[in-house]
Amino acid sequence: AQKITQTQPGMFVQEKEAVTLDCTYDTSDPSYGLFWYKQPSSGEMIFLIYQGSYDQQNATEGRYSLNFQKARKSANLVISASQLGDSAMYFCAMRVPRDGGYNKLIFGAGTRLAVHP
Amino acid sequence: EAGVTQSPTHLIKTRGQQATLRCSPISGHTSVYWYQQALGLGLQFLLWYDEGEERNRGNFPPRFSGRQFPNYSSELNVNALELEDSALYLCASSRTNHYEQYFGPGTRLTVT
Numbered sequence: 674a675q676k677i678t679q680t681q682p683g684m685f686v687q688e689k690e691a692v693t694l695d696c697t698y699d700t701s702d703p704s705y706g707l708f709w710y711k712q713p714s715s716g717e718m719i720f721l722i723y724q725g726s727y728d729q730q731n732a733t734e735g736r737y738s739l740n741f742q743k744a745r746k747s748a749n750l751v752i753s754a755s756q757l758g759d760s761a762m763y764f765c766a767m768r769v770p771r772d773g774g775y776n777k778l779i780f781g782a783g784t785r786l787a788v789h790p
Numbered sequence: 791e792a793g794v795t796q797s798p799t800h801l802i803k804t805r806g807q808q809a810t811l812r813c814s815p816i817s818g819h820t821s822v823y824w825y826q827q828a829l830g831l832g833l834q835f836l837l838w839y840d841e842g843e844e845r846n847r848g849n850f851p852p853r854f855s856g857r858q859f860p861n862y863s864s865e866l867n868v869n870a871l872e873l874e875d876s877a878l879y880l881c882a883s884s885r886t887n888h889y890e891q892y893f894g895p896g897t898r899l900t901v902t
Contacts, residue, residue, distance in 0.1 A: 677832075706889050716878055718833075718893035764832060768889055776821060776884060777846055778891065780832040 675700045675769050677781035685787040686755045693740070694750040694784045696765030706768040707748040708778065709739065713761045721763075724748060755788045762786075792817065794883050794894035802900045803871050811866040811897045815883030821845075822864040823884075823891060824856060828877040836879075839864055840886055871901045 676699040686692040698707065709721040724732045724739045732739045740749040752759055765781045795814045803809050815822050824836040835848040839858035847854075853869040862883075868875055878898050882891035 708889075710893075716880075716896040716898070718880060718882070720890060720892065723889065766833075776823065776887075776889060776891065777835050777838060777848075778823075778825075778833070779835070780825075782832045 675702075675705075675767060675779050677765050677767050677779055679765055679781035679784050681784045682782075683785045683787070685789055686752075688757060688788055688790050689754055691751060691753045692755055692786065694752070694763050694765075694786065696748045696750065696781060698746050698748060698765075698767050700767065700769050702769050704770055707739070707741070708766040708768070709737070709748075709750045710764045710766060710780075711759075711761045712764060712783070718764070722750070752786075757788050757790060760786060760788045794881055794892055796879075796881050796894040796897050798897060799895070800898050800900070802902065804902055805871055805873060807871050809868045809871060809875075809899055811868075811879050811881075811899070812863065813866070813881030813883075813894060814863045815881075816892055818885065819883035819892070820862055820886045821884045821888075822858055822862065823882040824864070824866050825880045825882065826850075826877045827880060827896075828874070833880065837866065868899070873901050875899060876901045 678697045705726045707724045711719045722734045738751045762783045764783045766778045821840040825833040827833045838846040856866040858864045878896045880896045882893045884891045
């Protein structure tokens with residue numbers, strides 16, 4: 674069965690430092706996609722970054738990068754130069770096209786990040 | 791471009807009643823997804839509609855149902871409400887067969 678595991682319920686980081694949020698996944702399907710979403714206290718889910726299982730390069734979007742280690746089945750999110758506005762819940766998610774639905778997302782339990790000044 | 795909108799923002803119901811939640815996708819998006827986020831938990835996939843058809847549903851009882859209208863907006867209906875249905879219900883939309891889902895602000899349902 675497909676599963677996403679986020680083992681860090683909470684993390685904190687000093688402003689302007691980098692932080693890594695962990696995510697491991699489990700699927701036997703060779704074709705899948707991995708996502709990171711940010712959820713501020715307002716509740717809205719904000720798409721941050723996407724990595725396809727066949728992508729050769731690690732995905733990057735501004736201050737966000739995804740450290741994709743396929744053999745370890747990990748997809749850690751790295752936030753560089755943290756800002757106070759980065760304080761939020763962060764969710765890792767997976768899409769497995771053949772899991773009965775092309776765009777169904779499976780989410781992890783989330784990591785709450787607190788950025789301290 | 792307007793984002794995904796959901797209504798109402800908050801909904802308070804009593805046990806046994808029915809709740810109706812509404813979602814309007816981004817213009818040009820034909821797929822709508824519903825997720826449930828119970829307190830302290832991650833999101834659980836509920837339903838996926840595309841072009842007016844239910845394409846997939848998560849592991850939820852039949853009292854969770856919905857539909858998609860010709861303008862691609864969607865309704866989620868929850869019948870015979872139970873206390874554990876209290877949660878944030880998030881709607882997302884995407885273009886058909888596009889992986890990127892855009893989420894709305896959610897409807898917080900409280901069942902007393």
